[in-house]
Amino acid sequence: MIKIIIVDDHVMVRSGLRMLLSGKEDIEVIGEASEGDEGIRKAVELRPDVVLMDLSMPSGKDGLTSAAELKAELPDIAILILTMHDDDEYLFRAIHAGAAGYVLKSAPHEELLGAIRAVSKGDAYLYPTATKRLMKEYMERMKRGESSDQFDSLSEREREVLTFTAKGYANKEIAEQLFISVKTVETHKSNVMEKLGFKSRPELVKYALKKGLLNFE
Structure with missing residues (x-):
């Protein structure tokens, strides 16, 4: 039951x-x-x-x-x-x-x-329609030659900033977590967006989810 x-x-x-x-x-x-x-x-x-x-x-x-x-x-x-x-x-x-x-x-x-x-x-x-949208987006990225290898181009610090950003942390909160300045956080975030070809936070969230970076416990 x-x-x-x-x-x-x-x-x-x-x-x-x-x-x-x-x-x-x-x-x-x-x-x-x-x-x-x-x-x-x-x-x-x-x-x-x-x-x-x-x-x-x-x-x-x-x-x-x-x-x-x-x-x-x-x-x-x-x-x-x-x-x-x-x-x-x-x-x-x-x-x-x-x-x-x-x-x-x-x-x-x-x-x-x-x-x-x-x-x-x-x-x-x-x-079902959400699943189809996710699959469509994935296929479009594959057609554009985008792959998981992009993740390898990120530094360890950039990956940390990516993860905190996807979890909804503000720049100041990320800076406090990583013991770096807000300006440094902004620089890392800009680098991540450029390397991954993203323009918005929802794109980062989807990417982080697919990469298994988000802990849902």
Whole structure:
């Protein structure tokens, strides 16, 4: 039996999900919460297998922050993000926060059920269009002659700056972590962007994820 907690600020959404999931023989909804802090408390108390987490909860702590705090508290829990945001930036921020999966609220019921069962077994799940976009981007880079060898051109310090940047650290925070000046951080970051051919932070996040540089524990 897969035990689930639903965290969403809309009562109707929670009720609809409970009705859908409670009708399945292998799934049991053991709790609900309307915002992140309540969801974390319920998860710590009830120890579900999967937490179904909304991203946007204006009345309380948001899903990304809650997911990161919950993973720190319960590393073995599976967090499945259920959201209306079909956006790569949110996708990678969710994965960075420790989510095991990301499903759109517009997805068919069968897809949601499949995602729940997948993450409960320790697998990862991305909605199909996101997977296609990632594969398309990878193929385009390969066609342009870009390969993982680019990583070898980065110095050890540049790799450290890349990792901290992808994790969301500000330049000042990176400088404090590495005991270097903010100006030096900016120089390393500029070198990384130039060597890898990137123009934005989301590109760095995707690259760092693919290279296994982000620790999601």
